[in-house]
Amino acid sequence: MQLKEFKKNKLTEHDIELYRTELNELYKKKTLDNDQLFIAKTQLLNNEISKETFKTMKAENTRIAKEFTTSLKTTKFKDNLKNAMNVVKSTRAENQDYIEANEELNYAKQLYEEFRLIVKEKGRSAKILKLSDYAIEIDHLNFRYNAEFPLALKDVSFKINHGEYIAVIGHNGSGKSTLSKILIGVLTPEKGIVKLFGNVMNSQNIDQIRQFLGIVFQNPDNQFIGSTVRADIAFGLENKRVEPKEMPRIIEESAKKVRMENFLDNEPLNLSGGQKQRVAIASTLALNPDILIFDEATSMLDPKGKREIKEIMVELRNQGNKTILSITHDMDEILNADKVLVMNNGELIRYGTPKEVIDEEGFLESIHLGIPFIAQVEKELKKAGFKINKTNDMDNLVKQLWKN
Numbered sequence: 001m002q003l004k005e006f007k008k009n010k011l012t013e014h015d016i017e018l019y020r021t022e023l024n025e026l027y028k029k030k031t032l033d034n035d036q037l038f039i040a041k042t043q044l045l046n047n048e049i050s051k052e053t054f055k056t057m058k059a060e061n062t063r064i065a066k067e068f069t070t071s072l073k074t075t076k077f078k079d080n081l082k083n084a085m086n087v088v089k090s091t092r093a094e095n096q097d098y099i100e101a102n103e104e105l106n107y108a109k110q111l112y113e114e115f116r117l118i119v120k121e122k123g124r125s126a127k128i129l130k131l132s133d134y135a136i137e138i139d140h141l142n143f144r145y146n147a148e149f150p151l152a153l154k155d156v157s158f159k160i161n162h163g164e165y166i167a168v169i170g171h172n173g174s175g176k177s178t179l180s181k182i183l184i185g186v187l188t189p190e191k192g193i194v195k196l197f198g199n200v201m202n203s204q205n206i207d208q209i210r211q212f213l214g215i216v217f218q219n220p221d222n223q224f225i226g227s228t229v230r231a232d233i234a235f236g237l238e239n240k241r242v243e244p245k246e247m248p249r250i251i252e253e254s255a256k257k258v259r260m261e262n263f264l265d266n267e268p269l270n271l272s273g274g275q276k277q278r279v280a281i282a283s284t285l286a287l288n289p290d291i292l293i294f295d296e297a298t299s300m301l302d303p304k305g306k307r308e309i310k311e312i313m314v315e316l317r318n319q320g321n322k323t324i325l326s327i328t329h330d331m332d333e334i335l336n337a338d339k340v341l342v343m344n345n346g347e348l349i350r351y352g353t354p355k356e357v358i359d360e361e362g363f364l365e366s367i368h369l370g371i372p373f374i375a376q377v378e379k380e381l382k383k384a385g386f387k388i389n390k391t392n393d394m395d396n397l398v399k400q401l402w403k404n
Ligand SMILES: Nc1ncnc2c1ncn2[C@@H]1O[C@H](COP(=O)(O)OP(=O)(O)OP(=O)(O)O)[C@@H](O)[C@H]1O
Pocket: 145, 149, 152, 170, 171, 172, 173, 174, 175, 176, 177, 178, 179
């Protein structure tokens, strides 16, 4: 085969992505159908369904299983690799196509390796590929709850690099929760695009794309399912059909990240608010999402609980492999963030560093938000005649006061 012809017909990452989705879908269909057949078996024994119905269901189950096996056995990636090998063989070393042919061969090898991995996992942990370093991209987003209602989000656009910690602030009703609901695919925009790691969110890929996301809600009491902390963290893993033998390690590791490893056998309901919220974070971390959304996760906690959760968020941010989006009313929290996204009346009105947002004279007050406590202290000290250089760090402020 010639290089030109190969290039025209070769498989790409796109084919791998489609295959991954296809196998994942077939796997889900097969598992669901197995569950239904299992129930039907009991119904048959209790004479609740006829033999005929059961037979039809069994035939359908066999068909689905076959479809899955056929997909597993596809030879297209191997054939693609063979073709690439033939191209290299038919290209002479002195020919300038030789380098290109070898590049194609390497690419085809990579695709084949990826294919083997997908087959090994049987699509179970099929994960959509990361096509961009931006964890989140929102482009000209409009949303309204009802045709007669005004826009709850108006032409919102922003980009978040993977690994950044973003605080989302804004007065009540400014559109923060609406934005987070769109991000997790609960609401569909009227106009505009949402991309996670370069993948445009749509109704076909929503299940897969959600694997990038983990969310921690406001009320820790509404987030428990298990009777112990361990069972609670395990629940999400079971749902995701993680290998049972992998679970104890994952549970230990995620509990450690939130300093709850000594509470694994405790009953969640007897924990403090902050501890409960830490368990909720551990359950989310266990699923290893790339993006963590904290939806007013500290608002129902006492000061100690708030502090605990904010510390964990900073630690997660410093570990560097998670994007954190925190919707918050806690103006002190914004000092921990890399950037602050300010919403007002459904519009994104500022997107900058905490310093930029806080230092803009009168800005936060103009949208009925307070300035962080430390910034307020600085302001009052200046008014009282102290010479203070702007800092957002309490230790630094105290040092400066000693010098005054
Ligand atoms: N289910 C709904 N149906 C109709 N309108 C809604 C609904 N939820 C929110 N809204 C409206 O959409 C706008 C944005 O609300 P949203 O809840 O996103 O604000 P928010 O910034 O999260 O507020 P808060 O800080 O109070 O949680 C508001 O005008 C609100 O009244």
